[in-house]
Amino acid sequence: MQFTSSSIGRKILMAITGQAMVLFAVVHLLGNSSIFGWLTGGINAYAEHLHSLPLPIIIGFRLALLALVCVHIWFGIQLTLENRDARTQEYAVKSTQKTTFASENMIWTGSLIALFLVYHLLHFTFQIVSPETAALSNLVPLHNEMVPNVLGMVVTGFKNVFVSLIYVGAMVALFLHLSHGIQSFFQTMGWSNDRSQPLIIRLGTLVALGLFLGYVTIPLTIFAGILKG
């Protein structure tokens, strides 16, 4: 049986693509945290640094990310449908002992994250959600250069309660998804046993919580008026 049609092979692909996206989420958060000013020039300088990378690197990186997302979603849907099919009838009394809300709803939290990603890209990458605040059309000076005003775009965006709510809600979905997903990666790769697993589960949830808190801090501090543009 082919790796990509076998049960464990597809599970391993889900795990690796998922974990690669977790790594991206960590790096993305570290980059975004420049909004709090630890980098000279803040997030505008960080964005300018990314955009000044050679074009093939930017395009290659974006295509690689897109491939990760596609593989993860494709096999995620495929496996979920097969699993529904394998359990034809539910029990009259539902009484699970280890199954969690997060582990049972991976397909839904995943779908919410996918929808959010589309919105997030339209909002901050393609900047067509609110063109009047688009960073690309509002340049500000930085180190004797005119650069896109990412800070202004983000701050105006998160001042809107609905926008902030969408971001915080999506991060709740991300937390749930990763609280199951991160520890799941180690089990799927065969890197856990009865002694390490309880620790891996706790660490996975901790990383998911760290990402959640890190990400929601940005819209919350802006909405509360602590972080100003």
Next chain:
Amino acid sequence: MSDHKTMTLTLIVWRQKSATDPGKFETYTAKNITSHHSFLEMLDCVNEDLINDDKEPIVFDHDCREGICGMCSQVINGKPHGGQERTTVCQLHMRKFKDGDTIYIEPWRARAFPIVKDLIVDRAALDTIIQAGGYTSCHTGGVPDGNAVMIPKPIAEEATDAAECIGCGACVAGCPNGAAMLFTGAKVSQLALLPQGRPEAAARVLKMTAAASDCGFGNCTNHYECGAVCPKGVDVKFIARMNREFLKAQFA
């Protein structure tokens, strides 16, 4: 002592005449049950009453009634084998229930386990997985002297832990995905850990996991429900070991 006290219980039992019958729940009253009755003895009493009333008795699987054969297979109040840790239905006793309790009794539910009648399911799919590779076919010669095949004690113990699986199918029944990965993982690990099983380890894991999919079992998504309901306490670490063997087999 409360030995002479008896309990009356309401049973809501899945009744299904055949594989094609849609099936439905029927309600029965279990009378004169003592705390010393095992769960199956309680059902025996109910069946005696049903037979006396000229009704079809509830059909259920059982054999050894001492927790080692893996025949009994009932989901009691949503928990395979009733939810008492490391206990098969036959070893579950009525002292775990109170007078007046309502108990739901259902068969294992999974596509790969078609219902034969009432609470009996056809678990031949587990045999199909074993037939796909759950054996060793290397020539081992005559019976070696005790301790002639050197196996470190921790390894031997781990292999025995995996070999505790009695093939009852509770892991499949408990799994929200109807997957048989704990069963397959236990069998793959038990053989892969021992020198006699190593030569065929790579081919075995590929064949057995493919057979599980072909039988209609689902895919593992790491809910770990299987390990929690296993009456023999087979740990989900054996699924991790199977995944490891599967990855190794890609390069074998």
